[in-house]
Amino acid sequence: MDIAKYWKTIVDTLQDGLMVVDPSGNIIAANPAAERVTGYTAEELVGKSCRILNCTGCKIIGKGAGKQWCGLFNRGAIREKKCLITNKDRHSVHIIKSASVLRNEDGDIIGAVETLTDITEKIRQQQEISTLRKTFSLDEGFHGILGKSPVMLNLFEMIENVAQSDTPVMIQGESGCGKELVARAIHRASGRSDKPYVKVNCAALNENLLESELFGHVKGAYTGADRARVGRFESAHEGTIFLDEVGDIPPSVQVKLLRVLEERKIERVGDNRSVPVDVRVITATHKNLEELIEQGLFREDLYFRINVFPLFCPPLSRRREDIPLIAQSFIRRNAVSSGKKILGLTPEALEALTEYDWPGNVRELRNAIEYAFVLCQSGGIGVQHLPHKIAGGGVARQAACEMDPDCAKERDALIAVLRNAGGNQSEAARMLGVSRVTIWKRMKRLGIDMKKDVG
Numbered sequence: 001m002d003i004a005k006y007w008k009t010i011v012d013t014l015q016d017g018l019m020v021v022d023p024s025g026n027i028i029a030a031n032p033a034a035e036r037v038t039g040y041t042a043e044e045l046v047g048k049s050c051r052i053l054n055c056t057g058c059k060i061i062g063k064g065a066g067k068q069w070c071g072l073f074n075r076g077a078i079r080e081k082k083c084l085i086t087n088k089d090r091h092s093v094h095i096i097k098s099a100s101v102l103r104n105e106d107g108d109i110i111g112a113v114e115t116l117t118d119i120t121e122k123i124r125q126q127q128e129i130s131t132l133r134k135t136f137s138l139d140e141g142f143h144g145i146l147g148k149s150p151v152m153l154n155l156f157e158m159i160e161n162v163a164q165s166d167t168p169v170m171i172q173g174e175s176g177c178g179k180e181l182v183a184r185a186i187h188r189a190s191g192r193s194d195k196p197y198v199k200v201n202c203a204a205l206n207e208n209l210l211e212s213e214l215f216g217h218v219k220g221a222y223t224g225a226d227r228a229r230v231g232r233f234e235s236a237h238e239g240t241i242f243l244d245e246v247g248d249i250p251p252s253v254q255v256k257l258l259r260v261l262e263e264r265k266i267e268r269v270g271d272n273r274s275v276p277v278d279v280r281v282i283t284a285t286h287k288n289l290e291e292l293i294e295q296g297l298f299r300e301d302l303y304f305r306i307n308v309f310p311l312f313c314p315p316l317s318r319r320r321e322d323i324p325l326i327a328q329s330f331i332r333r334n335a336v337s338s339g340k341k342i343l344g345l346t347p348e349a350l351e352a353l354t355e356y357d358w359p360g361n362v363r364e365l366r367n368a369i370e371y372a373f374v375l376c377q378s379g380g381i382g383v384q385h386l387p388h389k390i391a392g393g394g395v396a397r398q399a400a401c402e403m404d405p406d407c408a409k410e411r412d413a414l415i416a417v418l419r420n421a422g423g424n425q426s427e428a429a430r431m432l433g434v435s436r437v438t439i440w441k442r443m444k445r446l447g448i449d450m451k452k453d454v455g
Contacts, residue, residue, distance in 0.1 A: 017095075017116035020102075023065040023073065023109050025050045037095065037118045039088030056167045056308075057083030057097055066109045073109055076101050084165050085116070094123045094164065127160055143185035145178060146326050149319040155182070158311055163189035168261070168306050170246075171284040173313030176363030179284040180244060182313050187240040192280055195239030198232050203245035211253050215260070217269035233266050233277050240280045246306065247287035247298060258302045281306065316358040316365060323354050326362060330369040331381070341378045348383045349391075356390045411446040414439075418454045 011018055017034030021027055027050055030042045038045065038053060045052070051060060057078070059071035067073045078099040084092045099114040141147075142156045162169055163186050171179045180199065187197045205213055216231030232241060243249075249257065260266050261281060265274040283306045292298035316323065328344060335342050345353070349372075358364055372385040383391045414428075418439075421427035425443075429436045448454070 014115075017118070019045070019050070019114050019116070020111055021050050021114070022111045023069060025060075025069050027052075028111065034116060037087070037093060037116050038085065044088075054086040055083050055097070056085075056165045057081045072099050072112055073101055078114075082119075082164055084161075084167065092161070093118060094120045094161075123161075123164070127157060141329075143181075143188045145181045145185055146329055147319060147322045148325065149321045151314045151319050152322060155311070155314070156185075159185050160189055162186060162309050162311070164191075166280050168280075168308045169282045169311055170307045170309070171282065171311045171313055173284075173286065174315045174361055175286050176361035177313045177315050178362050179286075179313050180242065182311060183240075183242040183244075183282045183284060186282060187242075187280075190240070190280065192239050196236050197240050197242070198236040199242045199244060200232050201244045203248040207250045207253060210249065211256065212269050214253070215256065215266045215268055218271045228268075231266065231268065233260060233279055234275060236277075236279045238278050240282060243281065243283045245285055245287075246283040247285040247289055247292055251297070251299070254299045254302050258299065258305060261302075261305050316361045320354050323365065324350060326365060327353055327369060330366050334369060334373045338373055340373060340376070342373065342376055342381060344380050346380045346382045349381050349386060352383050352386055352391050407446065410442075411448065414442055414446060415448060415453050418443075418448070418450075423450060423454050 011031050014031060014033055017037040018031045019027055019034050020029040027045045027048055030038075030040075030045045032042075034045070035041055040052075050058070061068055061070055063069075072078055078097060081097050083095050083097050085095055087093050096117040096119055097114060099112055101109055102111045102113060104110050142159075145152070145156070147153070147155075159182065169183075169186060171182050173179050183199075184197065187193060200210075200213060202210060212229065212231070214231050214233055216229050216234060219228045256267075260277070263274075264278065265276050267274055289298050289303050289307075293300050293303060316326075324345075327350075331342060331344060334340075353365070353368070360367070368387055368390055369381075371387050372381045375385040376382070417428050417431055418425070421431060425439045426436050429439045432439070442448075443450075
């Protein structure tokens with residue numbers, strides 16, 4: 001019996017998705033398992049470019065057929081590579097992909113065959129276990145990031161997902177919100193965790209120094225270059241490079257960075273030889289890059305190359321429930337380094353911290369605790385030990401006011417007027433000959449609570 005006649009039946013019974021593409025990346029066949037994995041029917045896939053799946057494991061060149069189309073036709077095969085694809089419903093699907101180039105009798109490339117193994121359920125189970133571990137050991141943090149608020153638990157899940165691939169990540173968020181911690185967490189959760197992690201602050205260097213810092217230089221490349229220097233990309237080979245404040249990279253360096261990301265090769269300043277690099281790129285910025293693109297200050301093609309998987313690092317004001325946990329962590333660290341027996345925060349101080357808006361985010365909270373350690377000698381940190389701008393709301397304002405005789409006198413007088421007015425702020429304003437808004441502002445400044453103080 002010639003079993004080759006039944007090849008289609010065999011292919012259709014496979015549990016793994018199987019697709020055949022031509023040298024230009026157009027899909028020419030797909031089995032039922034591929035339909036289940038991708039969500040598309042075979043009719044919807046056939047004739048379409050394989051780019052429809054947006055696979056993170058593909059290196060598309062797109063300059064022609066065969067070796068000019070993608071990295072697979074150059075390498076000849078891919079073995080068990082973890083990737084993310086986008087299904088018909090625009091959801092991400094975790095897969096393991098293997099692929100081989102197909103050749104005719106003359107050795108010419110006629111296409112490729114790919115197998116797609118759906119591991120989404122396995123990844124989900126791993127994430128559930130990881131979430132449970134985090135739930136029962138929140139004080140240890142997630143790769144150094146503290147938080148138990150829903151927005152942070154969602155961020156942790158996103159980090160776990162993207163860490164499984166080499167997809168470029170852009171971390172966006174306000175200054176001081178912990179973007180570098182997120183970058184480190186991605187590296188630590190990835191398969192590159194035992195390889196180098198290299199950070200570059202792009203805002204701290206001028207154009208010439210930044211180019212040399214990123215790509216290195218040869219001896220004599222410019223005045224003062226008395227010896228060759230290896231750049232940060234080479235130092236991060238097989239690991240991760242984190243480009244902080246990427247929005248500050250000047251246009252001339254943007255061009256060279258784009259070339260490195262596309263070709264995975266660098267050229268040292270003053271040299272014309274290419275050095276291959278295998279680096280996972282993570283970027284961060286607090287700037288609006290889309291506005292910079294409109295102003296002609298940032299390349300659109302570079303933006304799309306680095307912003308494949310955006311991550312948003314939430315400001316502290318959007319996760320106030322995390323403030324006690326983070327503050328206590330800073331207190332423990334400062335207690336160890338200072339030798340002071342400071343155990344925690346008074347209720348008034350904690351309320352002041354949770355009411356404050358934190359424009360400087362976690363960095364400002366860390367500085368506030370360090371400030372308090374200078375003033376507090378032992379016991380608990382009180383509102384009087386906090387920076388003045390933080391000790392300015394609710395109970396915190398009241399406690400601060402009571403320590404100032406003039407403020408306390410003004411506060412008592414206003415409370416008396418409000419009581420005489422039966423708690424009616426408009427009537428109190430009429431009695432004092434001021435507007436109701438003025439009464440409200442004074443109450444806020446003096447920390448007066450209508451229920452507690454006026455009754």
